[in-house]
Amino acid sequence: MNTNLKIAVEASLKAGEVIMQVYDTAFNVELKDDKSPLTEADKKANDIIxxxxxxxxxxxxxxxxKQTDYSIRKDWETCWVVDPVDGTKEFIKRNGEFTVNIALVTNGKPILGVIYVPAVKTLYYADVEKQEGFKVDLNDHNTSIDYIIExxxxxxxxxxxxxxxQVVGSRSHMSQETLDFVETLKGKGKxxxxxxxxxxxxxxxxxxGNADVYPRFAPTMEWDTAAGQAICNAVGIDVISKETNSTLLYNKENLLNPFFLVTL
Incomplete structure (x- = not known):
């Protein structure tokens, strides 16, 4: 396993362990400046990562x-892109559908990605250059790299x-753009x-292989998507920006993503 990928996997497992320690307590929820929720789990996981x-x-x-100014970031050839707890709202609802996201990006493209689902101890990881993506179910957050590989x-x-x-979307409140996308598929006889x-x-x-396409016609940030894009890219699935009609890029001046489509 690539050294940086191994580091990212180990970081995600340790972060997952502390996230679940908070999950099992009566934690407090703060609101950040953008009104998005923040818990002790976000902070502790970030420190560990x-x-x-x-x-x-x-x-x-x-x-x-704290975000580094683009005047400095623009000279970064390679950087990590991290979301310590992706799905904080899911964490607060205690439905288990939250993740640790860690990606390594070079020249704007994810080359390594790790997604860990601590509530069920499921790990996804990928090396884009090797075109390899994997999933493993663990018994413990403190699992060895050797066990993971085996x-x-x-x-x-x-x-x-x-x-x-099978289209990835919200059953209860899909955007009009997503509804239009679904109607287009139906118009093709699907x-x-x-x-x-x-x-x-x-x-x-x-x-x-549990869905065919993921249209995301709502706001996301780079840390929401980089690890997932790496895992998809490694198995031949592209993530296409609706703004440029080409691969979604990272370490942009604006860390807010355009709408995108995840598809073969």
């Missing part, structure tokens, strides 16, 4: 770090001609089934 990544001497973009299963997306087409998950697990649904 930083303790693993800072020694690599690769700069870090994390939702919970027990990981290769991610296998669905055949692109499947019918019905039956459509909506599948739903919280956080970056939406990318994992497509990468592991």
């Amino acid at each position: 930083n303790s693993f990544l800072v020694p690599t001497e690769i700069p870090i973009i994390s939702e919970e770090n 027990n990981a299963e290769v991610l296998q997306p669905k055949d692109s001609n499947s019918n019905p087409v 039956d459509v089934e909506i599948v739903s998950k919280g956080s970056s697990l939406k990318f994992c649904l497509v990468a592991e």
Whole structure:
């Protein structure tokens, strides 16, 4: 396993352990300036992840770090992109659908990605250059890299001609753009089934063959998507910006993503 990927995996597991310690308590919820929720789990997980990544001497973009000005970031060839707890709202609801996201980006493109689901101890990881993506179910947050490598299963997306087409979306409040996308598929003679998950697990649904396409026509930040994009890219699935009609890029001046489409 690539050294940086190993570091990211270890960081995600340790972060997952502390997240679940908070999850099992009566935690407090704060509101950040943008009105998004913040818990003790976000802060503790971020500190742990930083303790693993800072020694690599690769700069870090994390939702919970103070953001570096673009005048400096623009000269970064490689950087980490991190969300210590993706799906804080899911964490607060205690529905288990929250993740730890860690990606390594080079020249704007994710090259390594880790998504850890601490509530169920499921780990996804990928090396884009090797075109390898894996999933492994763990018994413990303190699992060795050797066990992970030995027990990981290769991610296998669905055949692109499947019918019905499984579309990742919200069952209760899809945007008009997503509804239009579904109608377009139906207009091509496809039956459509909506599948739903919280956080970056939406990318994992497509990468592991439990969905065909993920249209995201609502705001996301780079740390929401970088790890998921790495995992998808590693198994031949592209993440296309609706703004440029090409691959979604990272370490942009504006860390807010355009709308995008995850598809074979």
